[in-house]
Amino acid sequence: MNLYCKLPFGSFDKSNALIIDVAQKMGRTASSLAMKLSNLASLDPVHTARGISGLAGASKKDRAIWEEFHSNLTELAADSEVLFQDLFNAGNDTQVEVVSPSSYELKTLPTSTETTATIRVRRGQNFFRQSLLAAYGGRCCVSGLSIRPMLIASHIKPWAKFPTDRMNLRNGLCLSSIHDAAFDNGLITFSPNFELILGKKLKSVGSEPSVVANFGNYEGAPLRLPEKLAEPDPEFMNYHREAIYLG
Incomplete structure (x- = not known):
């Protein structure tokens, strides 16, 4: 296994x-x-x-x-x-x-x-x-980035707060380091249809070229779902929207 x-x-x-x-x-x-x-x-x-x-x-x-x-x-x-x-x-x-x-x-x-x-x-x-x-095929599920050292196995529900879900692959997303930081800090989340949602803080600087390139270009786009094992748990994603996302 x-x-x-x-x-x-x-x-x-x-x-x-x-x-x-x-x-x-x-x-x-x-x-x-x-x-x-x-x-x-x-x-x-x-x-x-x-x-x-x-x-x-x-x-x-x-x-x-x-x-x-x-x-x-x-x-x-x-x-x-x-x-x-x-x-x-x-x-x-x-x-x-x-x-x-x-x-x-x-x-x-x-x-x-x-x-x-x-x-x-x-x-x-x-x-x-x-x-x-x-x-996830070795790619960020938002941007498609495939440079392995820049990819993070990100937890949807925090690792420290939910020990029983630490190894649960349905509690994970493969994200680039910049998208992982935004996700962990509640600056982005995903809709029930797994579409990228940008928070107010990012939108307030949405015209900056780096924000457009890394976030604006993917707003509303569905994340790349995994090729095997388990898709993200909808309940975990809902937890992120309700408890972590800053809006």
Whole structure:
């Protein structure tokens, strides 16, 4: 499930270098792992809603794994990330990050003095970011920006206030850093139809070229919905409109 969440749909191929590497580390063939990922795709609610079936070979066990994982993401996302990192022998001061549909990087972290609990939280955040970026095809859902270091896995309901929804991918949007800042600070929100709404503060400087380029050009436009896993929860979006958006 961890790898399924991190890879965009369409990359579940036995020739994918990342799938080959992971399969070898698991003692499986690339073909069997690619098929398992395609089977999981047949259970993806975004795909089924759009009539994309993947392979039709998902077993009862696959379905049970899918349901258990997504019903307890708070715990199992972090657990799965620990196992994924262990697969690559990543220590507490390193972290494996999937950076493209077929490659990964081993990144050195600034400190190795974290507690076990802190490491677990960080790895959960790593899972959330990589999974959300993959779900949105590695692009900002407002502007379409695809420069990965400039993309943020933004929470709709605040991370600090809602611990049970921290790993919930339906509580996330893939936003560029400037749109993330505006969203977090209530300067923008989205309508029930997922159309961008600009607040009064932005509109008061709406003639500035940078505001036009980054916000005005997208006002009223629908956000780009994710390609897999889960669309934003309408109730979470309503919370943002009611509790965070400044109007």
